[in-house]
Amino acid sequence: MIDLRSDTVTKPTPEMRTAMAEAEVGDDVFAEDPTVNNFELKMANLFGFEAGLFVPSGTMGNQLGVHVLTEPGDEVLIEETGHIFNYESGGAAHLSSVQLRPVRGGRGKLAEEDLKDLVRGAQDWEPNTKVLALENSTNKGGGCCYTDQELRELRDYADEQGLHLHLDGARIWNAMTATETDPGFYGVIADTLSVCFSKGLGAPVGSMLLASAGRIRKARRMRKMWGGGMRQVGILAAAADYAVGNHLSLLSEDHRRARELARTIRTCSKLSIDPESVETNILIFEVLEGTAQKAVERLQEDDIYLVPFGPQTLRATFHFQITDDDLEKVKSAFQSLFG
Numbered sequence: 001m002i003d004l005r006s007d008t009v010t011k012p013t014p015e016m017r018t019a020m021a022e023a024e025v026g027d028d029v030f031a032e033d034p035t036v037n038n039f040e041l042k043m044a045n046l047f048g049f050e051a052g053l054f055v056p057s058g059t060m061g062n063q064l065g066v067h068v069l070t071e072p073g074d075e076v077l078i079e080e081t082g083h084i085f086n087y088e089s090g091g092a093a094h095l096s097s098v099q100l101r102p103v104r105g106g107r108g109k110l111a112e113e114d115l116k117d118l119v120r121g122a123q124d125w126e127p128n129t130k131v132l133a134l135e136n137s138t139n140k141g142g143g144c145c146y147t148d149q150e151l152r153e154l155r156d157y158a159d160e161q162g163l164h165l166h167l168d169g170a171r172i173w174n175a176m177t178a179t180e181t182d183p184g185f186y187g188v189i190a191d192t193l194s195v196c197f198s199k200g201l202g203a204p205v206g207s208m209l210l211a212s213a214g215r216i217r218k219a220r221r222m223r224k225m226w227g228g229g230m231r232q233v234g235i236l237a238a239a240a241d242y243a244v245g246n247h248l249s250l251l252s253e254d255h256r257r258a259r260e261l262a263r264t265i266r267t268c269s270k271l272s273i274d275p276e277s278v279e280t281n282i283l284i285f286e287v288l289e290g291t292a293q294k295a296v297e298r299l300q301e302d303d304i305y306l307v308p309f310g311p312q313t314l315r316a317t318f319h320f321q322i323t324d325d326d327l328e329k330v331k332s333a334f335q336s337l338f339g
Contacts, residue, residue, distance in 0.1 A: 002326045005307045007171075007254075007281060007319040010202040016242045023238035027231050028054075029224070035234030039241050043195065043208050048187020051216035053209045053223060054237055058083075058170045060228050061194030061207040063091045066131065067222055068215040069164040069192060072097035075127035076166075077118060079105040081140035083168055084133055095226065099127060107277070108141025110134065111150065112157045119161045132158050135168040137175040140309070143258075143282030145175040151189045165189065170196040170207070174280040177251045191215075197240035200254060200281060201247045202320055206240045247320055254281040254318040257327050261316065264331040268338040281318040284309055295338070302333045 003009045012020070026032035040052035055061050062084050066076060076092060078085050080102035084092065092098050105114050110132075121128035134154065138144045146154075158165045167190035169175070176183055186193055192211040197203035209219055223229060230236075255278075262275040262283050273285035287295045292308035299306055309315040 001303045001305060002322065002330060003305045004316040004318065004322065004330070005305050007199045007202075007317045010319050010321050012204050012239060013202070015246070016203070016239050019238045019242040020235045023234040025232035025234035028233045029229045029231060033232060033234045033237070035241070036237045039237040040208065042241070043244075044210055046183050047193060047195070047210050048184035049193065049210040050213040051211065053216050053219050054230075054233060054240075055207050055209060055223060055228055056205060056230070058168070058194055058196040058198075058207040059088045059091065060223070060226065061196070061209045062088060062133075062166070062168050063095050063226075064209050064219040064222055065166040065168075065192035065194055065211070066092050066098065066133070067096045068211065068218045069131045069166060070096055070098045071128075071130070073127060074098045074130040075120065076100050076131040076133050077103055077110075077115060077129060077163075078133040079103055079108055079110045079114075079135065079138075079141075081105075081108045081138070082133060082135050083139055083170065084135075086140065098130075100133075101129070106141075107144040108135055108138025109144060109146060109150070110154065112153055115157060119163065129161075129163065131164045131166055133166045133168065135170070137171045137178070137280050137282070139170070139282070140284075142277055142284035142315075143171070143174065143280035144277070145178050145279050147179060148181055148185060151185075155189045164191045166191065167193045169193050171199055171280065172196075173248055174200050174251055174255070177248070178255060178280050197243050200251050200319055201240070201243035203236070203240040203243040205236045208240075250320040251281065254320060254322070255279070257322060257324070258283050258316070258318045260327060261318075261330060261334070264334055265338075268334055270338040271334070283316045285314055285316075287312045287314060298337050299333060302329075302337075304330055304333055 044052040120126040
């Protein structure tokens with residue numbers, strides 16, 4: 001089976017399992033797990049923040065980020081394909097009593113011109129716009145990344161408008177690899193940053209919210225209230241730490257393989273893709289004959305797994321457990337089925 005459904009499908013390597021088994025642990029609800037404490041400090045220093053909080057999922061990291069930046073009745077601006085708006089079960093409304101205002105951008109990204117005249121709160125009957133939420137890289141945007149200059153411009157816009165900025169960095173590792181951005185730059189740009197270890201890096205579980213020490217104290221309390229307080233979680237933090245140290249350097253190969261498959265898809269008469277749109281490990285492309293679901297079923301007959309991303313749209317996502325041999329098999333199947 002060649003699984004291109006997501007970069008969340010990886011299995012822990014033997015070396016990662018060893019790191020987990022050997023982790024020094026304690027009770028994290030009492031803040032006594034040394035592996036977690038050290039890892040939170042390590043990630044905060046890496047990205048230029050005061051503190052970090054290890055959480056079970058990227059969704060919890062994002063929801064905590066929204067929560068510590070808002071009050072009930074506030075509004076969050078977000079690109080209409082953003083993960084927080086589409087894939088987090090309406091959590092912002094339920095957990096923080098805020099509304100998300102989707103904004104049309106391009107490939108999951110926003111620019112200042114997309115946000116013109118959208119900030120509200122001058123009148124009693126308006127919501128208070130408090131947060132600009134960005135995603136880097138973008139999922140539904142096909143792994144598209146913000147440039148450093150684009151992020152600087154949006155930070156300037158947020159400052160001018162009195163907004164906080166939350167950065168959904170589920171795949172920030174892919175973005176900083178593709179753009180060659182120093183991770184400390186994101187601490188300058190964002191008030192809160194959620195980073196994920198269980199996607200391209202290949203850890204089995206875990207994300208982290210990074211922010212000021214005061215916001216992390218508030219987030220820690222809410223994590224407990226939402227059922228995310230964990231005990232000997234150093235076992236999981238050790239896996240995440242191992243992933244950062246050993247798998248981050250592999251992401252560029254995921255990107256290379258994704259671009260190579262895109263070039264093959266470009267030659268298939270029954271498919272459509274712009275190879276130049278592939279910046280990281282995600283490809284989104286169109287089926288010109290039949291449906292996306294039918295294409296998925298045909299590929300599964302060759303033990304190749306993708307996901308439909310729309311009636312005519314497919315997504316393929318590379319990760320470090322897809323080899324060059326796997327890639328060649330996938331390319332051959334695409335040419336045979338869709339050429």
